[in-house]
Amino acid sequence: MPDEVLSALAANNELREPKKLRDQVERLLTDAKAERFVDDFLDQWLDLRDINKTTPDSVLYPEFSTILRDAMLGESRAYFRELLSKDLGIAFVVQSDFAMLNQRLAQLYGIPGIAGSAFRRVALPPDAQRGGFLTHASILKVTANGTTTTPVKRGAWVQSKILGQPPEPPPPNVPAVEPDVRGATTIREQLDKHRSNAACASCHAEIDPPGFALESYDVIGGWRQRYRSLDQGEPVTDRFAIFGQPVAYRHGPAVDPSGELPSGPAFADIEQFKKLLLEDERQLARNFVEQLLVYATGESAGYADRAAVEQILDRARPSRYGLRTLVHEVVQSPLFQNK
Secondary structure, three states, X not given: OOOHHHHHHHHOOOOOOHHHHHHHXXXXXXXXXXXXXXXXXXXXXXXXXXXXXXXXXXXXXXXXXXXXXXXXXXXXXXXXXXXXXXXXXXXXXXXXXXXXXXXXXXXXXXXXXXXOOOOEEEEOOOOOOOOXXXXXXXXXXXXXXXXXXXXXXXXXXXXXXXXXXXXXOOOOOOOOOOOOOOOOOOHHHXXXXXXXXXXXXXXXXXXXXXXXXXXXXXXXXXXXXXXXXXXXXXXXXXXOOEOOEOOOOEEEEEOOOOEEOOOOOEEOOHHHHHHHHHHHHHHHHHHHHHHHHHHHHOOXXXXXXXXXXHHHHHHHHHHOOOHHHHXXXXXXXXXXXXX
């Protein structure tokens, strides 16, 4: 509920004054209760509320634990707080040169020198293959199925949550592609057959490329060059390679993270894909604004709201669409005040 300060301003009809409204937004964002906004908004926007919907296979992923799961959530929340507090631009949603890490997550990411359970800002080494929400273990777990990954699910997530362009639902009577955990075929090989169906081809051309770019990350967000297999493939040489845990899986086929966007540009890996995403920062910001509006008002921005959304973006453009600036501009907008 509103506190006494807000209630008094509202009673005097002063919250409509832009300066006072801006001051109150600043006050509330620095309040400890703003943690609820961080948690609930990320749960809704990035689907972090689904973190427990799947449990990674203990044979394929022996390093997974509830402590690691909690660290996954902690990273994404700490990262969002950092973007918000520093008013960092929308590009940081996709790419950054730092991460918010504790020891357990740094171990998963292969980043040395981090001790303790507290999260802190860590400069990423050039070869870290991290930076931005796309490479957070929380996101990579939420978009996997517990045993292995599917580019379709991850690609649809990128389209919906990062680009604001959700794909069409699949046509009826088309079976889903189930990844082969035995290691006999790759998910790309299976999707090639799936896309031979004309009803599926056009949508998969949009959905699959972002998912392929993320194939370098396994079910729990670890970096990989080969899939893990239950049956086929080469045995793991060091049978205690993962944090002292016994390893029973095998090295499966090699991962291919390359792809091509429907508009033409090709990419070799996640880093090149992120650069393609960053070519249109305004669309990234537009999606963020629309996600904020859904959270704040309970309604999606409709056709009649487009001009107001563009006005928000115009005002935020000088800040490179800083996240704190976008929050302010949404609150100042009639889309927020009149709904």
